[in-house]
Amino acid sequence: MKSNKINSSKVTSVEVAELAGVSRWTVSRAFTSGKPISEEARQRVLLAAQQLGYKPNLLARSLSTHKTGVIAVVVDTFQNYNVMKLLDQLTAALQKHGLRALLINVIDEDSVADLVEHADQLQTDGVIFLGATLTGDFVSLASKIKRIPLVISFRDCNLSEPLVLNTDDYTAGRDISELLINGGALSFGYIVGPSGISTRVNRREGYEDHLKENGFTLDLVLSATNYDQFIAYEVFCDYLEKTTKKDRVDAIFCENDTIAFGVIDALRAHNCLGSIAVVGFDDISFAKSPSYNLTTYAPPVTELIELTVQAMLKDDVQSTVMKGKLVVRESHKRK
């Protein structure tokens, strides 16, 4: 006897069909929009379903239709305000299209392939990489999951094989150089995040190229070993302690906002806030904090997210870089 099961929710379409006095397949139709069914039959089915507490089992449906409506979203650097913003907007956009996000948290970088493979076995309809630092071999990864679309969002990846959707980092770097030059700076610095990572090189190249074209040079490159405010703080404190005001650069572009905060913290701690122009990248919400007032660059998040979702729905989306825009606040000004 099936009533033996503890859980009472074992109502299937058969029972609904019996109660409604129709066939099982009519029940199926009643729950699928755009299928031919008389209004009367539909009402009968819906009523019967409600009485019995019937809800279609979407797993079984997926097994037949070969569509789950679930997209795997792979994230590596979770505790990062920018990632959070992206994840928020991405899940919202997916849901608006009736899709759901299966969140994959990459803790150990080596496990990416396994995690993605598992998602694939779960029959997800696509995979979206929202990685901040991931350096994995995407090409070989992509080949593992040919069955479904794979898109890499918000990271440099000079490949054409998997679909890549990203901010135009190169132009962004140029814009920032221009802002700083116009502000009267004569010497320039840059702080990179985790080094050896090729995901953000374009940003720096645009900055450096534009400086050179205008007769300047990149005089200082500092390296925070991670996208960590405190590491950046220490690195910049070190710089401040080893230099005198005369020797320091006039302006510094930070690979992202988090690093910029650390730089500003260091300047504040050394009582020389405002002596060096600081610019970040990402425009995370904290950037407008009155204690930082960070001038930064806002990636075209909404547009890229929309494109990312489109890539999951149709297969005619091409790899794209898109311009964002400068958000000019106070931190790039020198007093």
Place this chain on the structure above:
Amino acid sequence: MKSNKINSSKVTSVEVAELAGVSRWTVSRAFTSGKPISEEARQRVLLAAQQLGYKPNLLARSLSTHKTGVIAVVVDTFQNYNVMKLLDQLTAALQKHGLRALLINVIDEDSVADLVEHADQLQTDGVIFLGATLTGDFVSLASKIKRIPLVISFRDCNLSEPLVLNTDDYTAGRDISELLINGGALSFGYIVGPSGISTRVNRREGYEDHLKENGFTLDLVLSATNYDQFIAYEVFCDYLEKTTKKDRVDAIFCENDTIAFGVIDALRAHNCLGSIAVVGFDDISFAKSPSYNLTTYAPPVTELIELTVQAMLKDDVQSTVMKGKLVVRESHKRK
């Protein structure tokens, strides 16, 4: 002909069985640990599977086993550093147990019931609420999804019906009162977040009760209409502008860290940083920023997360509140 399909990954257990020279059921066994199968047969199957690029379809498996290994994680306030931290640890913990998180982003509070119902139809094995502000009727919601476990984590909810796992907010409030009293404060304030929300009342009650027991009163209650740093900033600026130093409270406890940052921003903007003791709640990573150095209260995140995951695996977990601990930095000191 099935080879008509564009996607080549249509390998099923039948083909593997043929190539390995065993039956289809033996293939199934080879991919399920703990099933009786001879080592030789398993090797043959695994080899054949590899050659054909076969991977079990987990959807079909779930349909048979009535287990998907997917847990719905419902979040309402996404762009909140604390939520991010919880989500990071939660997904990591779930994955460690072989489970995956289906992330549900509640944009419109009214849609919670529908979203959860959909997750239920997707046959998720459980639902975890990580809501910060959600005020929905959890009892009626819980009744909709009796089939699977539901747990409310990290929010007050004086109910016993759905499983509730939370920080001991009441005791935390008392601890903070004690810290501030010991610091010599004589007058006390509190800033609430979104009002009308009952999710954090215990925090305030513990604070107020302890103050009263020690002969003090809660002299000021300010209200930020949201967990937003800038709203808190404005609210506190307003307070500072309407009062003189003499009239102000000595200490203020903020419902969470984000609000505390706004308060500190306001104090800094009015050049009176250090004149009022400030304490936050959550210990988000930004709290240790050199520009804030926030004294705050760290919830027992790891422990509660572990309990949450346990609740998904077994059904003998009881509703629990757990003590966290005070993280004493600088912001509670007055100069």
Place this chain on the structure above:
DNA sequence: CTGAAAGCGCTAACAT
């Protein structure tokens, strides 16, 4: 340890 029958709950494609 391995094979076979039956079925998980639904839907595509076709027939009526």
Place this chain on the structure above:
DNA sequence: ATGTTAGCGCTTTCAG
């Protein structure tokens, strides 16, 4: 518009 056949790909009995 509705009913029918034949599966989706795997696992659970239970027999051998």
